[in-house]
Amino acid sequence: MSDKYDVIVIGGGPAGYIAAIRAAQLGKKVLLIEKDKLGGTCLNRGCIPTKAIIASINLYNKLPLLKRYGLSACDIKIDMKAVIERKDRIVARLCRGVEHLLKQNKVEVVFGEGKLIDQENITVGSQNFATRKIIIATGSSPIELPGMPFDGKQFFSSSDVLGWTDIPKALDIVGGGVIGVEFAYIYSSLGTEINLYEALPALLNGMDKDLSKSAEDLLKRKRVNLKLDTPFKKEMSCGRSLICVGRKPNKINLPATKDIVYAGDASGGIMLAHAAYEQGMLAAEGKSWDQKNIPMAVYTHPEIGSVGVTEKEAGDRAAVSKFPLSALGYANAIGETEGFVKIVADKNSEELLGIHIFGSGASDLLSAATLAVKKGLKAGELGSIFQAHPSLGEGLQEAALGIVKKSLHSMP
């Protein structure tokens, strides 16, 4: 019996490796089973690779503006092979980091497909491992459209696209959620002619309407052909179609119990890496998860960031303040005046309900915004905290002051 593990984690993505580390910190004997690469979708096929490519694209987009900043350069070109190689180096370095972290925390790792035999036994190939608790963190898989399986020729998943070293002349993007919008931003910046199909009437469904509208305006400006309210059909394909219509949890055929816990995308909740981190940690600690106020960012330029309820969700309770970044000294100094900070508060209590940002640095501004919304601060409290000057954070303060009619840098 001494060989029995306290915890076995299946899946080495954000939910799984964090669950394993946290369980080991709590003094448990832990085994993590991973069938592919440590770091999961996030590190290998999701968050990090897309952001590494977007970092190249953002620089590329900025180069034609050098003159405005008093600079000049010639012979500006993009080499997609080099962009992808840089992305691959970053991913490899971070995967080694996860491996090192697990080792330092004394988590044993076995590579191979974990199969659940019963509540206490898991096999990997011919090996059997016994355990007291199982954390299933097997992630999710991209959904295919009927009659359009991912074939690597005409219909592609986001994982396929991340390996492309050519720049397609034309590309359909099917799905106007976060992944579709980020890929539309990347490829429109590279001059690809894009048709973006979304079955619903707006992009980024579920986000505040001002953010959806800003994303639509941004992509239209980048000459993306937005086809909203238009379900995609096979015969509409231009020859290369990226299908990003959502992801389905990778379930394992045992229901959750006290000692079998799902974490991350596999749980079927919010499919975001930081949600997976949090669920992984709580699963190891035996605590349940509160899905409220999970921040969310879209890495276009300007970025999009959101936490808490939208104006529509707040309904009659809503008091709304919107502060334009063009009124900030710092936004002007760095040439990033496009966008706004929008605050939704309770009109009676002035409690912050949601913060929605379109602007440079929105993903970083979300840290203060999330803190304020999660802690239930009132608009006046956020407004009373002076931010460094000059900084984009002043936009948050100003928008909060707008709720209590004290905004300093916008017209009364």
Ligand SMILES: Cc1cc2nc3c(=O)[nH]c(=O)nc-3n(C[C@H](O)[C@H](O)[C@H](O)COP(=O)(O)OP(=O)(O)OC[C@H]3O[C@@H](n4cnc5c(N)ncnc54)[C@H](O)[C@@H]3O)c2cc1C
């Ligand atoms: C293109 C793209 C961009 C994204 N960008 C962002 C972003 O910017 N921000 C954000 O928060 N989220 C982003 N996401 C979502 C994020 O990647 C996921 O929410 C996150 O990876 C979920 O973590 P997880 O640990 O639950 O699952 P995963 O990361 O999918 O990890 C699951 C792991 O389990 C392994 N596994 C599965 N079955 C078995 C088995 N039977 N035995 C052993 N191992 C198994 C898999 O190989 C995998 O490594 C993006 C996703 C995509 C596709």
